[in-house]
Amino acid sequence: MGHSACGCPGSMARVIERTETNESAPTAKAASELRQWPVQLHLVPPTAPWFQDSDILIAADCVAFALGSFHSDLLKGKALAIACPKLDDTAPYVEKLANIFRSNEVKSITIAIMEVPCCRGLDMMVRQALTLSGKEIELTTAVIGINGERRS
Template structure:
């Protein structure tokens, strides 16, 4: 069928990943440092990605394309968000749920200290947890391997305000640097009173 769908100009794409993050259908992914339309049937043609592109690499075109398949999009979201285990030491380095994922690296106390953790922080993210004080390991090597071997869209680090939680933040930042990839990231800090600072 002929329909409106996005087109990405690879020459204009700077690899920032903002469009992939804005695409709620997971139709856009980062491949070799460039945004790519992964499946025509995942693109709803509404263009949530357009205003996020700082270089104007995304436009609409009308062309032969598979019809938008909402059921397939929803099934893909459920599949991508299904993961086990979540402990950093136990999770595999390469798993399908990491590709195109918004990764959440959490100090394990944060899920218990912040009451809306699952609804506000974890929702839609692939989650890895650990305790830098109790686990006798440097997470940076494992996290580096995960970032190097998978197409992670973004990283959110959540930690408690206590000094020992700095270890999880340091490991994640070190891993992002060692991976050699530009991945949008942020750090959230939870107070001992259970509020995001």
């Protein structure tokens, strides 16, 4: 298949085939692991109390929809900031993230992105911000496939 009109292969329309299962629905709803509001990177204040002494998850917007176990696998116990490197105005993101890292004692940073090329921009911004902050903080990247599987 060719590229979409915008040129990004990650924007290419596709159908994700799912096999229906006969398993009965769970009797309990999964609990939300969200610990703060707001979550959008443009809106979170760099000195928000939830960033102090925290593990931070910086996730691309689509990750929570693609990864069915997002709350239990990635979000649990972490402060959250979400962003879309393709559609957001990302100009202020590197400096804002650097301010978050500088202003708080951050234990670790997890970056969660989709496997599509445009999502790599978020990983690059966070790494740039960490360098700019002058701090050494444990950093890992989780890559999620379009089909919802964790690639790394």
